[in-house]
Every structure is written in structure tokens, then in C-alpha cells.
């Protein structure tokens with residue numbers, strides 16, 4: 017155990033975590049050069065396409081240090097985007113230390129600070145690493161000042177590196193060995209392993225990712241899940257190499273996986289403790305704080321026949337995305353589905369895409385919403401995150417919506433534009449902190465609903481990508497809220513409803529109609545889209561039908577070609593939800609929240 | 615003949631198609647397979663006859679023969695006579711059989727046509743395309759409108775009482791007036807059949823390159839619709855029946871029996887390069903290349919490039935989209951029995967809406983596309 021080091025790489029998005037992981041993996045010779053690819057730990061297609069890490073990913077590296085001894089390094093690469101911070105916080109529970117990466121050109125950003133706090137909460141050893149020193153715009157002195165002033169860490173304790181050029185890699189490995197303490201734990205004590213992640217493998221079933229704190233587990237053992245006492249026989253244990261690598265046992269201090277033929281997927285709970293059935297540990301490990309969803313939306317199968325598949329798919333998916341929270345739900349327009357809570361809009365998008373890709377599901381998501389609080393005249397309080405359940409104004413004594421404290425770090429020159437954006441979005445009580453020459457931190461209190469309403473994209477484009485944005489949830493505040501309904505050919509589509517501030521209602525209803533007009537393809541008959549507030553129609557658009565689409569020839573017996581064309585179109589249509597006789601594409605539901613400014 | 619139910623109009627007797635893969639020159643818009651090197655004709659004919667020989671037992675009997683292409687009229691009347699003879703030798707033809715030949719107005723003279731009639735060709739389809747000089751030039755046609763007029767006259771003189779014209783609209787530079795002018799000139803000759811195609815921009819043609827380079831404007835959808843509707847109106851006023859998206863005939867009697875087989879899943883045998891065949895739930899097609907075609911046959915192999923077996927769903931989609939392109943429409947009960955799919959039950963709401971909008975009518979258990987419905991037949995099939 018003396019020779020094990022468990023650590024995560026944490027940073028703001030794009031500061032080079034996965035690239036540094038690449039260099040560490042290569043240095044330790046874990047992968048043959050010809051099999052190497054950049055950001056090798058980003059092994060999901062969706063990560064590679066978007067160039068960001070979505071899942072924390074563990075890998076075990078052997079390392080012979082300068083002291084001549086062999087060490088086992090358990091590295092966890094984590095995502096930088098705020099929507100995946102639950103991945104970071106869970107990874108940290110398995111570690112004794114972190115590499116806190118800071119981009120030498122961008123300096124400290126919102127998630128640098130947020131992730132540092134997470135590491136501190138877990139009492140981890142923190143090694144600041146200044147990355148991308150090869151960049152011409154690198155400003156190491158300034159970053160050192162920030163490490164001192166903004167992070168409160170010893171600025172001289174940092175290591176300089178370029179993950180891209182492979183500079184400073186050995187220094188980092190040595191620092192890991194020397195500065196991060198080995199795990200503690202008693203191999204003789206009863207087994208206590210923390211489930212920090214899992215995934216569903218179509219051949220092997222549920223694969224549990226865990227960190228052993230005490231004791232030892234090996235194939236043949238009967239393990240028990242602490243929370244429901246379900247017991248299973250261990251089939252295989254092992255470590256994470258680039259693939260799973262079988263081993264004889266997993267001992268205290270180690271990070272690895274367990275396959276135990278878990279039949280009931282829901283027996284596996286992320287954060288639960290695994291122990292031995294015949295010799296259980298006295299109490300469970302602390303586990304994790306529940307993920308706190310901030311954005312809600314319902315998922316429906318496009319074809320109602322696929323509801324069962326969706327149920328099974330979601331359960332399996334949830335193993336690998338502990339931040340997703342869901343429960344049964346149903347919609348008048350869209351049928352049976354699930355109400356889901358997400359950590360943000362990007363999280364929502366990723367869940368949608370992964371469900372479709374990994375579980376081959378065709379789904380629709382309703383317009384995202386935050387969670388509102390309504391107090392009725394009889395003092396009863398109701399939290400509502402689904403606009404379809406809006407109780408109606410008559411019975412409500414008080415409407416409240418969640419506020420956030422938004423923190424934006426950016427070059428000073430964008431201040432004016434961003435201030436205006438925040439004020440347009442009902443921002444209050446702004447504060448400006450000068451972080452250093454030309455760099456400011458702007459703090460605003462804002463309704464969370466405004467942030468999910470296309471705020472992030474607008475902010476990024478206003479700051480030309482140089483701004484970073486983060487927020488903390490604040491309190492609920494009273495607000496004048498109304499419900500906007502959308503009617504498609506006279507039929508209310510509850511999944512398109514939104515709760516909005518009265519002052520914005522008219523504009524939002526208009527915008528929703530316009531966006532839907534762009535998203536819904538022309539059909540064989542006219543489609544009327546109406547926006548209504550409290551039953552009163554306040555906006556309308558129509559999508560004119562197309563009148564001619566038939567191609568002239570179907571001739572000479574080559575019917576096949578024409579059929580293939582139609583089959584292709586038909587497949588496209590399958591991805592749309594039929595509401596009455598109108599086909600509405602997936603994209604329409606999310607587009608309602610997009611502004612068309614710029 | 616009862617044209618109401620799609621299956622009964624031809625009694626399911628198969629049709630025979632012969633693809634003549636030669637043209638004197640290639641028209642820039644055309645995607646049909648043909649070669650311009652006529653020196654291959656003898657080799658082709660040998661191969662074709664071998665193919666007939668090999669295919670002779672596949673079907674019992676045909677009641678239509680369609681010699682198309684390409685341009686069959688590049689052949690001499692003797693060569694055509696030989697083809698028809700070989701057909702009769704190898705296959706049983708019902709009598710009377712509809713035997714159609716496609717011809718280019720520039721190719722034909724009275725003696726050629728008289729010999730054709732003698733061999734039994736009883737339906738002549740002339741590739742006129744337009745009576746307007748500029749349009750003919752744009753289309754790269756090698757005949758003039760005067761040649762078209764004289765071709766029509768001699769066809770009648772040679773005794774063809776079932777005469778069809780192909781015309782094209784939606785050609786860049788051609789406005790509605792110019793098109794209607796061509797159309798009425800065509801109608802003035804009182805042909806038994808008219809095919810009016812909208813110019814389609816096909817892949818791998820010189821025409822598409824011009825569009826891709828931005829040299830030519832695409833016809834706006836509104837205009838496409840206007841051309842389509844006007845054509846239908848004018849011809850129906852002139853007592854033609856609009857029996858398929860692009861096809862009109864003087865009463866249903868003169869509808870192309872052969873082409874209807876394609877549209878109602880009647881079996882057909884296609885011979886010659888690129889020709890398609892269909893039977894039951896299988897479709898297969900020949901090499902789209904004269905050399906491959908000739909080589910395969912000289913090795914005594916069937917010149918088939920590929921084949922497919924249609925799933926019930928594919929058959930259903932085809933049956934639906936093909937029927938919706940024709941005035942025969944969809945016989946709902948037959949359709950539901952044949953494909954285990956009750957359109958009224960599955961798509962009732964949409965169909966009601968389409969009726970309201972005037973795109974379809976449902977009468978006596980048959981779903982008919984209206985004129986405006988024919989214009990969107992592809993989408994109707996995707997409801």
C-alpha cells in the first residue's frame with residue numbers, strides 16, 4: 017500500500033487534463049506507440065466529437081521512481097465542464113491527491129476554483145501544475161500571482177509543464193510519488209469498498225467501479241451491498257488499464273472493478289459501500305452527496321411502443337451517469353415518459369445523445385425548466401419543475417423561482433456587454449472584483465431560469481470565448497410568473513409549455529413560435545402554431561404546406577431507387593414525434609429556449 | 615377494363631421490357647443508360663438474343679412488350695423486326711399484345727414505320743419533348759420541331775392509331791406561356807397518349823453540373839406546382855385522363871398498359887443493360903454497362919448485377935407510393951388484406967385532414983389522390 021498513489025487531474029475545461037493524462041500514460045509505457053491517439057482516455061465517441069471529457073476515467077499506471085522503487089499510480093482524468101462536476105466530486109473520493117492544472121495563458125478560471133474547493137473538502141494533497149507553458153501567450157508570473165491570491169496556495173509549489181510538448185512530465189510523476197500520501201486502510205479489516213461509478217456491459221452485465229478502503233475482495237467472495245443487503249458472488253475483479261485487466265484480488269487502497277453477475281441493475285447504487293456478506297464492515301463509507309439537479313425535462317420515446325426499452329435503457333444508463341435523476345411521468349401530448357433532473361443544459365444534451373447512441377433509443381425531451389415554488393392560499397407549498405403541472409394562477413398566493421449567484425471571469429473589455437446581458441436577464445446586485453490587470457470577476461444574482469434560457473451561448477459569444485462562467489445556487493425569490501402554452505394546430509402540446517416571468521412572457525411566446533416555425537419542417541398541410549398565456553392567444557405563426565414534391569418519373573421498372581429514397585425520408589420522419597397529424601422533430605423542443613439574437 | 619382496383623387492370627399478366635442501350639447523341643439531362651458508339655450494335659444484339667434464350671422459361675406469357683432505351687429508332691427496321699421475331703420465338707405473347715417502341719422524331723421515315731407496323735409494333739411513343747426551338751437546344755435534342763411535326767404526320771400515315779408524345783416542362787428559360795404553347799401544339803395532333811415530365815435534375819448528368827456551378831436557377835416550388843396543375847387542367851379540359859403523375863391518355867383505354875405494370879407490382883422481365891425485372895417479392899437488374907453485359911452473356915452467365923428481396927414492409931411502401939401516383943388509387947380493403955395494414959385505422963386522423971385539404975378523396979373504399987394530391991404523392995406515401 018505504501019507504493020500506491022491515487023490521484024485525479026482536475027482543472028477548468030480545456031486546460032489540458034486529458035492531454036496531460038496522455039503524456040503520463042505514454043511515459044509509463046502503458047500503451048504501444050502505434051496504438052496511441054490523443055486524449056486516449058476520452059474513449060466515448062461523443063467525447064471525441066466534442067473534444068471534451070464527459071466521464072471521469074480511471075487508469076492504473078506502473079511507475080519506477082527515481083528512488084528506484086516501483087509504484088502503482090491510479091490516475092483519474094476528470095471533466096472540466098461545470099455540468100459534469102458530479103463526476104469530479106466522485107472521483108475525488110477515491111484519491112489522496114490531485115493535480116490542479118492551470119492553463120498558463122488563460123490563468124485561473126471559475127472551475128479551477130470550484131474544483132479546488134472540492135479537493136479541499138476531501139482533504140487532498142494539491143499539486144498546482146501550470147500547463148501549456150509552450151504557448152506564446154503563456155504568462156507564468158501572472159498565474160503564480162493568481163495561485164497565491166485567488167487560490168490561496170503556495171505559488172512556489174507549482175510544476176511547469178506542457179502536456180502538448182511533453183515538458184515537465186517526469187517532475188509531475190516524481191511529485192505524485194513524493195507529495196501525495198499513500199492510501200491508508202487496513203487490509204485485514206472487513207471489506208469496505210466505495211462504489212464511485214459503474215457501467216453496463218452487454219456481455220458481462222453490471223461492472224462496478226470501486227475504491228477499496230479496507231479489506232480485500234477476490235473472485236468467489238460473496239459481496240453485499242450495504243444499502244439493501246443484496247448479495248452476489250464475485251466473478252471477476254481487476255484494474256483499469258485502457259481496457260479492463262483481470263487480477264487476483266482488489267486490496268485496500270486500490271482502485272478497480274468488480275463483476276458479480278448483478279441481475280438487478282437497481283441494486284447497484286453509486287456511493288454505496290460494498291462489503292463481504294459473511295463479515296460485513298460495521299458502518300458504510302460516507303458516500304456522496306446527492307447530485308442536485310437544476311434543469312428538468314421529460315424524456316419520452318418517440319414511439320410509445322418503445323416505452324419499455326426506454327425504461328430499461330435509462331436504468332442501465334443511470335449506472336454510468338449518477339448525476340441523472342429520474343422518475344415516471346406522463347404527458348397528455350407525448351404519453352408515458354420520465355421526468356429527469358440534470359446538472360445543466362449540456363448534461364441534458366449529453367444524456368439525450370448517449371441514450372440514443374448507446375441504447376439505440378429515439379426520444380423526445382420536453383422544454384427544459386427549473387424548479388419553481390408555489391405557495392397556495394391555504395399556505396400549502398408545492399415545488400413544480402414541470403410546466404405541465406402549473407397549478408393555475410387563481411389558487412396561488414405566492415410564486416417563487418430559484419436564483420443563482422453567477423460568477424463570470426473575463427477580460428475587462430467585455431464588461432459592458434456582459435453587464436447588459438445580465439441586466440436583460442433580470443440580474444441584480446452586481447459586484448465587480450478586479451483580479452489583476454485587465455481581468456475582472458463579475459458577480460450577479462440572477463434567476464436560474466434565465467441561465468438555462470440560452471445564457472451560456474450568448475455569454476461565450478459576447479466574450480469571444482475568453483470568459484468563464486460558473487454559478488452557485490442561491491435562494492428562492494418571489495417572482496411574477498405566468499405559464500406560456502403552445503398550441504400546434506389548435507392542440508395544446510404540454511411538453512412545449514414554459515413558466516416565465518410576466519414581463520418576458522409576450523416576447524418569449526413570440527420567440528417560441530418563431531423558433532418552432534424554423535424547426536418544424538413543412539408538411540402536407542398548413543401547421544398553425546400559437547402561443548397562449550392563460551388561455552389567451554398572444555402570438556401565432558403558420559408553416560405553409562408544401563404543394564409539390566413528387567418527382568416526375570417512375571419509369572422503366574427501377575422502382576427500387578425511388579423506394580430507397582422514400583425509405584430514407586421515412587427514417588428521418590421516424591425521429592419526429594407525431595402530435596395529432598403534425599410531425600415535430602426532436603430539435604424543436606430544445607430550440608424553444610434558444611434566442612435568435614446574433 | 616376495370617381500372618378501379620390496381621391489380622385488375624392488367625390481370626397480372628407480366629410485361630416484357632427491352633432496353634436498347636444506344637443513342638446517337640446524349641442529352642445532357644438524361645440519366646438513362648445508353649452508349650453513342652453504334653458499332654457495338656451487332657454484339658449487343660447477339661447478347662440480347664442469348665439473354666432471351668436464357669430467360670425464356672421464367673414467365674409463362676406476356677401481354678405487353680416495351681422497346682425503350684436509349685433510342686430504339688437508331689436501329690434499322692430489320693434489326694427491330696429481328697428483335698420482335700426473337701421475342702415471339704422465345705416467349706408467348708398474348709393476343710392482342712401491346713407492343714410499344716420509343717422513337718426519336720429525327721430517325722424515322724414512312725417505310726421504317728410501315729415495317730414496324732408489319733412486325734406487330736402497335737404503339738409508338740415519340741420523344742418530342744418540346745415544339746420550341748430554344749427549349750430543344752437547351753435539352754440537347756438532335757431534332758427540330760419541324761421534324762417532330764413531320765414524324766407525327768408520317769406516324770399517322772403509317773397507320774399508328776396509338777401514338778404517344780413525351781414532353782418536358784420546367785426547363786430553364788421556358789415560362790408558363792412557352793410550355794402551354796408546346797402543350798397545345800401537341801394536343802392539336804390529338805395523340806392517344808401524352809407523358810409530360812417535369813425536368814428533373816439527375817445525378818451524374820452534365821445538367822446537374824451546370825446547376826451545381828450555379829449557372830442555372832432551380833424552379834421554385836410554387837412554379838413547379840403551377841406547371842403541374844396547369845398541365846393537368848389543360849389536358850383534362852382536352853378530355854385526357856390524368857392517370858399517373860406524368861401520364862395522360864385519351865380515356866383509360868389508351869393508358870400505357872405496360873407502364874402500369876410497374877406501378878401495380880405486376881411482374882415484368884427486363885432485358886438489356888440496366889433493365890430491371892420484378893416477380894413476386896424479388897427485383898433484379900442487369901449490369902448498367904454494355905461491355906459487362908456482353909461479356910457475361912458470352913460466358914453464358916445471366917447479366918444480372920444485383921437483386922433484392924423485398925420485405926413485406928418494403929412491398930407495402932412501394933405499393934402505397936406507386937398507387938398514390940395513379941388515378942387508380944389505393945383499394946383500402948385489398949391493401950389491408952395484402953399488407954395487414956389498415957390505413958384507415960392507422961392513419962385515420964391524417965387521412966381525414968388530407969381529405970379536408972382536398973388532397974385525397976375516399977369513395978367506395980378506394981383512396982384517390984386528387985390533382986393537388988398527385989403533386990405531393992411522395993409525401994402522401996410517407997404519412
Ligand SMILES: Nc1nc2c(ncn2[C@@H]2O[C@H](COP(=O)(O)OP(=O)(O)OP(=O)(O)O)[C@@H](O)[C@H]2O)c(=O)[nH]1
Pocket residue numbers: 027028029030031032033034035036055067068069070094095096097147148149150151177178179180181
Ligand atoms: N499549446 C498547448 N496546448 C495544449 C496543451 N495541453 C493541452 N492542450 C490543448 O488544449 C486543448 C484541450 O485539451 P484537453 O486535454 O482535451 O483538455 P481537458 O482539460 O481534458 O478538457 P475537458 O476534459 O473538456 O475539461 C486541446 O486542443 C489540447 O491539444 C499544452 O501543453 N500546450
Ligand code: SF4
Pocket residue numbers: 636637639640641644645646648683684685718741
Ligand atoms: S433522352 Fe433519350 S435520346 Fe436523349 S440520351 Fe436519353 S435516352 Fe438518349
Ligand SMILES: [Mg+2]
Pocket residue numbers: 033034035058068069093094095096
Ligand atoms: Mg479532458
